[in-house]
Amino acid sequence: MKYSITLLTALCSLSVAAQAATTSARFEHYSYAGKALEPASPKPGEFVNPILAGYFPDPSVTRVGDDYYLVNSSFTNFPGLPLMHSRDLVTWTQIGNALDRPEQVDFSGRRGSQGIYAPDISHHDGVYYIITTCAACVGEVNNFIITATNPAGPWSKPVTVKGLNGIDPSIFWDEGKAWIVHNDAPQGTPRYDGHRAIYLTELDPATLQLKGKPQVIVDGGVKPAANPIWIEGPHLLKKDGYYYLICAEGGTGDNHSEVVFRSRDIRGPYLPGPVNPILTQRDLDPKRPNPVTTAGHAKFVQTQNGDWWAVFLATRPYPGNMYNIGRDTFLLPVQWRDGWPMILEQGKTVPYTLPKPKLPAQAAATPPMNGNFSYVDEFDRPLSPAWIGVRTPRTPFYKVEQGALVLTSGQPLGDLAGVPAFIGRRQQHHDAIVSTVVNYAPRHDGERAGLVAMQNDAAYVFLGVSQLQGKPSVVLYKTEAGKETLLASAPVSDARVELIMEMHGGRSAYSYRSGGQLRSLQSDVDVTFLSTQKAKGFVGVVIGPYVQAAATP
Incomplete structure (x- = not known):
């Protein structure tokens, strides 16, 4: 069967669009360390x-x-x-x-x-x-x-x-x-x-x-x-x-x-x-x-x-x-x-x-639910019930395999019509450090994979790997009142990057490790817009891996 040049061009364009419609990333671990501000x-x-x-x-x-x-x-x-x-x-x-x-x-x-x-x-x-x-x-x-x-x-x-x-x-x-x-x-x-x-x-x-x-x-x-x-x-x-x-x-x-x-x-x-x-x-x-x-x-x-x-x-x-x-x-x-x-x-x-109440002593929980504590999820078993996403997924967007959490992109954050490829855990301390290792090679401008600290669909921070003007980069975006702003970026050559978020009350800092070198991306960022008083609502910040595909024309 013979196809015209016009038809072949259209089929190729559809193929490229279909490839751009989704993207996947691997996350190798998730670590959390929290300290209460109060003595x-x-x-x-x-x-x-x-x-x-x-x-x-x-x-x-x-x-x-x-x-x-x-x-x-x-x-x-x-x-x-x-x-x-x-x-x-x-x-x-x-x-x-x-x-x-x-x-x-x-x-x-x-x-x-x-x-x-x-x-x-x-x-x-x-x-x-x-x-x-x-x-x-x-x-x-x-x-x-x-x-x-x-x-x-x-x-x-x-x-x-x-x-x-x-x-x-x-x-x-x-x-x-x-x-x-x-x-x-x-x-x-x-x-x-x-x-x-x-x-x-x-x-x-x-x-x-x-x-x-x-x-x-x-x-x-x-x-x-x-x-x-x-x-x-x-x-x-x-x-x-x-x-x-x-x-x-x-x-x-x-x-x-x-x-x-x-x-x-x-x-x-x-x-x-x-x-x-x-x-x-x-x-x-x-x-x-x-x-x-x-x-x-x-x-x-x-x-x-x-x-x-x-x-x-x-x-x-x-x-x-x-x-x-x-x-x-x-x-x-x-x-x-x-x-x-x-x-x-x-x-x-x-x-x-x-x-304490006058009840039989109980062994400490792992991880604890209060006080100062830390934990690491190596993604070597099914996710614990502490992991939560946003809205109801009709099809799975993540899987745990070979010591990694693999996410395939869904709807972008802020799009209430669908479910984002986001799954995270509650930030339980105002003073907290969260990190993960993402293995990801973006193919198109706008694609991204990394960590999101989310208060709601209109208030969140993204730290991760994306493509800017054709170049792979570590990027830091904030979305406040639904408006996204690029706060910082740096070129990166490795597909495997460690991402680190540090929350300290209403201030935060962001760094990354690539090629064996730890680098600061941005420090002393105002994140009071993630507070309930500014973002409004009844929930709290959830931090976790997120993947977003490039927008299709």
């Missing part, structure tokens, strides 16, 4: 707060026998809903992700701080339940329940709870019945911005659907006349004949807090405690050294020996009241006084060290 030297018998450092917000905990399980929000990171296990409440190991299959949830087109909000984990009659909100998710999913007989998974496909609107649902089991408490808009017209209400509805455990209509049990908050904002994150517990309702109040910023109500009847009326809030840091001097801020969104758990503890979220800002690493999970004991719980009296600071 924390625990004595024998003490533990360090936070118990989960870095981007682990909205904790929910449950106890089954001698085992404790904890889950956090994960927004549009996938796999999502990280599951933690402990036997002493302070030493935690990630055992899986409850959302680990693409058919469970679709984050297509969703931004970083949409997706999975404020999950709650509970256990009843041999079954584990997670109920959560999927904000702006694809399809009719809003609030859903997943179940498992083993908390490590597999977890079921989501069951949408029809008619359950709002956010932050949790399940409370009481005398054979199941109840949902959640946050939603008040009945009628809100009186002010941030006016919310807490609702109670019975749940049918057989169908995982509502029985009856949601009933308001708290309207506004502790002092309705003062127009309290954002009553949310509700949890119910029962003690000494009372039903206690604990909620977050004040918004997720510096005015965050935890408050308590109680009632003799599960349906109310719920009266606020004589002392509220039962946890906050909003009344403290903002100039205090090494502050803990935004404390709230708590859940209680009772140990097998009868003690009560609370997990909650809080932040550890660097100077300037900024934090890049997101919201941590903290732990404090709960004291009961005259029938009311207290986590921390107003005016007191959240301690970084305090006595």
Whole structure:
């Protein structure tokens, strides 16, 4: 068969375009070393707060026998809903992700701080339940329940709870019945911005659907006349004949807090405690050294020996009241006084060290989840559940083979229509050094492979190998408010390059090793744009390998 010159030219052009549409790179290891900015030297018998450092917000905990399980929000990171296990409440190991299959949830087109909000984990009659909100998710999913007989998974496909609107649902089991408490808009017209209400509805455990209509049990908050904002994150517990309702109040910023109500009847009326809030840091001097801020969104758990503890979220800002690493999970004991719980009296600071719960000693986790630590992933086994990407991949974009992580390019970062070839791990310390070795030879201008430190699709830093005007180069780009800027570049001849990111609060430095020589690419870079205060949203920085193809005409 004969082809014309024009047709042959067109076929060759299509072939070149197809080759340019994807690119792959090999990453030979990933190393992380982190140091907390705050001084924390625990004595024998003490533990360090936070118990989960870095981007682990909205904790929910449950106890089954001698085992404790904890889950956090994960927004549009996938796999999502990280599951933690402990036997002493302070030493935690990630055992899986409850959302680990693409058919469970679709984050297509969703931004970083949409997706999975404020999950709650509970256990009843041999079954584990997670109920959560999927904000702006694809399809009719809003609030859903997943179940498992083993908390490590597999977890079921989501069951949408029809008619359950709002956010932050949790399940409370009481005398054979199941109840949902959640946050939603008040009945009628809100009186002010941030006016919310807490609702109670019975749940049918057989169908995982509502029985009856949601009933308001708290309207506004502790002092309705003062127009309290954002009553949310509700949890119910029962003690000494009372039903206690604990909620977050004040918004997720510096005015965050935890408050308590109680009632003799599960349906109310719920009266606020004589002392509220039962946890906050909003009344403290903002100039205090090494502050803990935004404390709230708590859940209680009772140990097998009868003690009560609370997990909650809080932040550890660097100077300037900024934090890049997101919201941590903290732990404090709960004291009961005259029938009311207290986590921390107003005016007191959240301690970084305090006595451990009276539970059997547990061996240290590898790697730890708090304190100063380091680890290296040699890519000699399947990735641990700590590795997460952005949005839901429909086809695999990475594989582990022969001691390397191999990534094939997807959609570029910032393109919400697809999934980027990015997979990373949480930055858990403001003072952190991350490195990898990339083996990559770019073929076209615009192709790149290297490390990304990502807060969201519009705020990230890229350090890696690319091609600039036909020449292979090590490059440093920042993307702030969606605008990309080339900060530095240097020619490189080797295909194998070590990349090093150093984060120090709101400043950073970048270097590379090529041909046996370590060179600085750029130092003292302002990365406060990676802070939640500037980038906005609810997540924290995730750092990891990334590959991007050249743009096709």
